[in-house]
Amino acid sequence: MTLDLGLYLVLDPGLCRDRGMVETARLAVAGGATIVQLRDKDADTARLIEAGRALRTALAGSGAMLIVNDDVEAALAIGADGVHVGQDDMDPGEVRRRLGPRALLGLSVETVDAAQRVDPVLVDYAGAGPVFATATKPDHKPPVGFAGLAEIVRACPVPVVAIGGLAAGHADAVRASGAMGMAVVSAICGQADPRAAARAMAQAWQAAVAAGG
Numbered sequence: 001m002t003l004d005l006g007l008y009l010v011l012d013p014g015l016c017r018d019r020g021m022v023e024t025a026r027l028a029v030a031g032g033a034t035i036v037q038l039r040d041k042d043a044d045t046a047r048l049i050e051a052g053r054a055l056r057t058a059l060a061g062s063g064a065m066l067i068v069n070d071d072v073e074a075a076l077a078i079g080a081d082g083v084h085v086g087q088d089d090m091d092p093g094e095v096r097r098r099l100g101p102r103a104l105l106g107l108s109v110e111t112v113d114a115a116q117r118v119d120p121v122l123v124d125y126a127g128a129g130p131v132f133a134t135a136t137k138p139d140h141k142p143p144v145g146f147a148g149l150a151e152i153v154r155a156c157p158v159p160v161v162a163i164g165g166l167a168a169g170h171a172d173a174v175r176a177s178g179a180m181g182m183a184v185v186s187a188i189c190g191q192a193d194p195r196a197a198a199r200a201m202a203q204a205w206q207a208a209v210a211a212g213g
């Protein structure tokens with residue numbers, strides 16, 4: 001399967017509220033999300049596995065990839081397409097060793113220095129941000145803005161997906177930075193109609209790509 005970072009949904013169980021993560025993901029993928037990340041910072045491995053298996057079943061045949069945040073053992077048990085880790089999580093070399101050669105490995109990079117240190121032999125893509133301050137991740141690093149994002153993209157040897165405070169209206173600027181997609185939580189999870197929200201974002205992204213930005 002080809003890696004398409006275009007519209008990367010990061011799930012948040014709190015923001016999905018009564019609709020739940022599985023239905024939110026299903027609607028978002030119907031609207032054009034290309035990747036879904038299971039991110040539940042309060043769940044232990046057993047709960048992540050349960051949620052991830054339900055997500056995997058719901059997304060089967062959709063073409064969307066399933067990534068698990070932080071937890072390699074859960075990703076392996078789920079049979080997910082990959083794992084995303086941050087600079088303060090497990091070492092990428094160790095993640096790759098446990099994950100095997102086929103699964104995807106995403107790594108957060110918040111600075112040019114971190115981007116330069118990404119090993120493309122181990123890491124498949126980078127999540128760069130936050131572009132803007134966001135209440136979704138209270139412990140986020142300082143916002144980089146679009147200029148900072150462009151510097152990170154230039155320094156990074158793997159494709160970059162931008163994250164942090166993004167909405168459909170940012171597609172042109174994100175694309176102009178050289179990023180290969182937009183990762184969002186609240187712009188989809190927190191919305192009354194996640195499918196329509198995802199469709200608006202996916203269309204904005206595709207238009208930005210078609211415009212050659």
Ligand SMILES: Cc1ncc(COP(=O)(O)OP(=O)(O)O)c(N)n1
Pocket residue numbers: 008010037039041069070084085086087088089106107108126127128137161163183
């Ligand atoms: C696509 C993407 N990019 C960045 C992150 C943030 O990862 P991390 O810095 O490890 O923070 P937590 O998400 O674990 O709180 C991400 N999850 N996804």
Ligand SMILES: Cc1nc(C(=O)O)sc1CCOP(=O)(O)O
Pocket residue numbers: 010108127128129130131133134135136137140141163164165166183184185186187
């Ligand atoms: C999960 C996450 N990681 C970030 C980073 O900067 O690494 S920002 C973030 C949350 C993004 O949420 P929203 O789209 O609602 O702003």
Ligand SMILES: [Mg+2]
Pocket residue numbers: 069070084085086089
């Ligand atoms: Mg993490």
